[in-house]
Amino acid sequence: xxxxxxxxxxxxxxxxxxxxxxxxxxxxxxxxxxxxxxxxxxxxxxxxxxxxxxxxxxxxxxxxxxxxxxxxxxxxxxxxxxxxxxxxxxxxxxxxxxxxxxxxxxxxxxxxxxxxxxxxxxxxxxxxxxxxxxxxxxxxxxxxxxxxxxxxxxxxxxxxxxxxxxxxxxxxxxxxxxxxxxxxxxxxxxxxxxxxxxxxxxxxxxxxxxxxxxxxxxxxxxxxxxxxxxxxxxxxxxxxxxxxxxxxxxxxxxxxxxxxxxxxxxxxxxxxxxxxxxxxxxxxxxxxxxxxxxxxxxxxxxxxxxxxxxxxxxxxxxxxxxxxxxxxxxxxxxxxxxxxxxxxxxxxxx
Amino acid sequence: xxxxxxxxxxxxxxxxxxxxxxxxxxxxxxxxxxxxxxxxxxxxxxxxxxxxxxxxxxxxxxxxxxxxxxxxxxxxxxxxxxxxxxxxxxxxxxxxxxxxxxxxxxxxxxxxxxxxxxxxxxxxxxxxxxxxxxxxxxxxxxxxxxxxxxxxxxxxxxxxxxxxxxxxxxxxxxxxxxxxxxxxxxxxxxxxxxxxxxxxxxxxxxxxxxxxxxxxxxxxxxxxxxxxxxxxxxxxxxxxxxxxxxxxxxxxxxxxxxxxxxxxxxxxxxxxxxxxxxxxxxxxxxxxxxxxxxxxxxxxxxxxxxxxxxxxxxxxxxxxxxxxxxxxxxxxxxxxxxxxxxxxxxxxxxxxxxxxxxxxxxxxxxxxxxxxxxxxxxxxxxxxxxxxxxxxxxxxxxxxxxxxxxxxxxxxxxxxxxxxx
Numbered sequence: 080x081x082x083x084x085x086x087x088x089x090x091x092x093x094x095x096x097x098x099x100x101x102x103x104x105x106x107x108x109x110x111x112x113x114x115x116x117x118x119x120x121x122x123x124x125x126x127x128x129x130x131x132x133x134x135x136x137x138x139x140x141x142x143x144x145x146x147x148x149x150x151x152x153x154x155x156x157x158x159x160x161x162x163x164x165x166x167x168x169x170x171x172x173x174x175x176x177x178x179x180x181x182x183x184x185x186x187x188x189x190x191x192x193x194x195x196x197x198x199x200x201x202x203x204x205x206x207x208x209x210x211x212x213x214x215x216x217x218x219x220x221x222x223x224x225x226x227x228x229x230x231x232x233x234x235x236x237x238x239x240x241x242x243x244x245x246x247x248x249x250x251x252x253x254x255x256x257x258x259x260x261x262x263x264x265x266x267x268x269x270x271x272x273x274x275x276x277x278x279x280x281x282x283x284x285x286x287x288x289x290x291x292x293x294x295x296x297x298x299x300x301x302x303x304x305x306x307x308x309x310x311x312x313x314x315x316x317x318x319x320x321x322x323x324x325x326x327x328x329x330x331x332x333x334x335x336x337x338x339x340x341x342x343x344x345x346x347x348x349x350x351x352x353x354x355x356x357x358x359x360x361x362x363x364x365x366x367x368x369x370x371x372x373x374x375x376x377x378x379x380x381x382x383x384x385x386x387x388x389x390x391x392x393x394x395x396x397x398x399x400x401x402x403x404x405x406x407x408x409x410x411x412x413x414x415x416x417x418x419x420x421x422x423x424x425x426x427x428x429x
Numbered sequence: 430x431x432x433x434x435x436x437x438x439x440x441x442x443x444x445x446x447x448x449x450x451x452x453x454x455x456x457x458x459x460x461x462x463x464x465x466x467x468x469x470x471x472x473x474x475x476x477x478x479x480x481x482x483x484x485x486x487x488x489x490x491x492x493x494x495x496x497x498x499x500x501x502x503x504x505x506x507x508x509x510x511x512x513x514x515x516x517x518x519x520x521x522x523x524x525x526x527x528x529x530x531x532x533x534x535x536x537x538x539x540x541x542x543x544x545x546x547x548x549x550x551x552x553x554x555x556x557x558x559x560x561x562x563x564x565x566x567x568x569x570x571x572x573x574x575x576x577x578x579x580x581x582x583x584x585x586x587x588x589x590x591x592x593x594x595x596x597x598x599x600x601x602x603x604x605x606x607x608x609x610x611x612x613x614x615x616x617x618x619x620x621x622x623x624x625x626x627x628x629x630x631x632x633x634x635x636x637x638x639x640x641x642x643x644x645x646x647x648x649x650x651x652x653x654x655x656x657x658x659x660x661x662x663x664x665x666x667x668x669x670x671x672x673x674x675x676x677x678x679x680x681x682x683x684x685x686x687x688x689x690x691x692x693x694x695x696x697x698x699x700x701x702x703x704x705x706x707x708x709x710x711x712x713x714x715x716x717x718x719x720x721x722x723x724x725x726x727x728x729x730x731x732x733x734x735x736x737x738x739x740x741x742x743x744x745x746x747x748x749x750x751x752x753x754x755x756x757x758x759x760x761x762x763x764x765x766x767x768x769x770x771x772x773x774x775x776x777x778x779x780x781x782x783x784x785x786x787x788x789x790x791x792x793x794x795x796x797x798x799x800x801x802x803x804x805x806x807x808x809x810x811x812x813x814x815x816x817x818x819x820x821x822x823x824x825x826x827x828x829x830x831x832x833x834x835x836x837x838x839x840x841x842x843x844x845x846x847x848x849x850x
Contacts (some may be wrong), residue, residue, distance in 0.1 A: 124528035131520050233617040234567050237550055324523050325550030331615050337779040370514045392475045
C-alpha cells in the first residue's frame, strides 16, 4: 500500500498491516462510528437499502474472488445464492435449527455445489466456463422449483427471523447490525485471503494459468478452492437474504441477477477488495434512484409517450454500464486509487 | 482526449440532472401541513411484468386523483399516495414496503401476487395490512394481514372448470385437461385448486407443464401435451407468455380444436394485442371485474380519466382492476375513519394499522365498488374481499362476458396436507 512521504515500514508486520497510519485508523474508526450509529438517523427504508447492499456486497465479494482474482467466469452466481438461501430456509424452518447453524450450512452447501459446477473449470475457461455456470443457474433453480416437498416449490417457503442465543433480530436496525457485522467479517476475510499463498496462487492462475502450473501451482486444487470460497460467500449472502426477506421463492434468483452481479464487480473494479463494495453501492443506489424516484416522477409529471417511463430504468442502467466500460474499464476502484494518490501527494501534483 | 472529456462532462451533467429533479418528486404530493390519509401503492411498472404493471399503476393513481379532486377525498381528507415501482423484483418490493411503513402509510397495495408474496412476510410480522390486486391462495391461506381484492387464481380454475363441465364438455366420461402454468404463484395457485377439486368435478388432469414469464417458445411442451390428446387446455399466466402459448398451439394445430381457458392474469386487452385477434378468437377466460364499457355506475368516470390521462390503456381490463382497487382502498379508509376517527389514523403506526385492519377492512360489508367488480365484504376466516367472478370469451377481438357473477366458494387450502409442499 502506498504510504505518505516520510512513513517507513520497519518490520514485516507493519509492512503487512492493512491499517498503518494514524489517518488510516482514524478513517476506519470514523467509518465504523458512522455505520454503527446509522440506525439512529436512518429510517427503516434506508436501513433496508443498507441491508440489501450489505448482503449484495458479501455475494459480490465471493464472485470477485472467483472472477476478479482467480479469473474463473461464473454466470450462475444467483443460483449459488439460492442454494444458500434455501439451505438456511429449510434448516431453520422445517428442521428448526438455530440461525448460526443455518448460516454456516448455507455457506458450506453453496460451496459444495460450487465445487461440482467448478469441476469443468479444470478443462475449460472463458466463455466455455461461462456456459457451464449458466447451466448451474438453470439446474439449481429447476431443482428448487421441483423438489417441492423440501423447498416448497413454486409456492415458496417462509423463513423465520434470525436469532442468536435467544435474541431475535426483529427490527430493521438489529438486522442491520447483524448484516453489517457479517459483511465486515467477509470483506476482512477476502482482503486477507488475497494476501496469502492461496490468494497469490489465484492471481497467478488468472494472469497465466500455464505459467502458474509450471511454477508448481495445482490448478485443479486452486480453481476448485476459488469456486468453493466464492460460492461459500454466496451461500452466506443467500442465508442472510432469506432471513431478511422472510419468504423465498426461486423467482428471486434469476439469470438477470447473476449478470447484474458481474456488472457490479466490473463497475466496481475486478480484482480489488474495494471494487465490489463500490460497485454494489453504486448499482443498488442507482436502482433505488431510478425505480423509486425517477420513474414515479416521470410517470406523474411529464407527458411522455406511453411506456417510455417503463423503459427509463433499463436504459439509464445500461447507459451507466456502457459509460463505465468506455471511460473507466478498471472500475470505481481505480478512481478511488487515483483519489488516494492525489490525496497522498497533495498539495504537490508531481 | 477531447471526446473523453466530453463524455465525462455529459455523464456528470446527466447525473446532476437526475439529482436536480429529485426535489420535485416530493413537491408533487399534497401541500405540507395538510391533513391526509397516506397509503402505499407499488406496481411492477418496469421489468418483465410491465405490460400489466404499467396500466395498473396508471389506474391506481388516476382513480386517487378522481377521488381527491372530484369527491373531495375521503370524508374531506385527501388521500396521499406513496407510489413506488418495484420492477417485479423481490428485493425492491421488500424495501418499498419498508418505506411505506417508514412514511406512516396506513396500508399498502400491490398489483401482482408475486410481489405480494415477496413482501407478505414482512407485512405480516409488522401487522401492516396489505391489499393484493391479483391474488393467490398462498397470500391469504391461512389468513393473516394480507387481503385479496378479488378471487384468487385457484378460484379462476374452479370457475372455469365448472363452466366447462356445464356448458362446453359434450363428451362422455371424464374430460382430460392439460394445464400450462407460469412458474410462480399465478400458475401454481391454479394447480392448487385443481388438486383440491378436479376429482370432485370429474376432470382428469393429464398434463402439467410450466413456463417462465420470459419464455420464447413452448412448442416442445405443447407437443408433449398434444400427444396426450387433451380435451381442454387451461393456462394460468400473464398476457405475454399466454399469447405465445396460444400462438404455438395454433401453429401445432391444437387450437382451434380444443377449448382454451385462461386465468384472470392472462385474459386482457394486452393478450389480444400481442397474439392478434384472429389467433385468440374463441378463447375463454375468467375475470373478476366488469368488462370495459359495461353499463355500471363507475365506468363513465373510469373511461373519462383513462382517455384524458392514459389513452393507451383504453380497453385494458387491468386498468379496471386497479381503478377498483383504489376505490376499495378509499372505502376502507372511509369506514376506518368513521369507526376510529382521524386522530388514530394520523399516527401512521402499528396502532393505525390495526385500526385500518380491524375497523376498516374487516368492517367492509357489501361495498359495490361502483359496479366495477362484485361487491366486497369481509367474512371472518376469508381474506378474499371480492368473492365472485365471471367467465368471458374473446369474440372478434373483444372480451365478451358469458356469465353473470359466479360466487367462488372458500377453499381452505391449508387443510390439505400437500399445500405449500
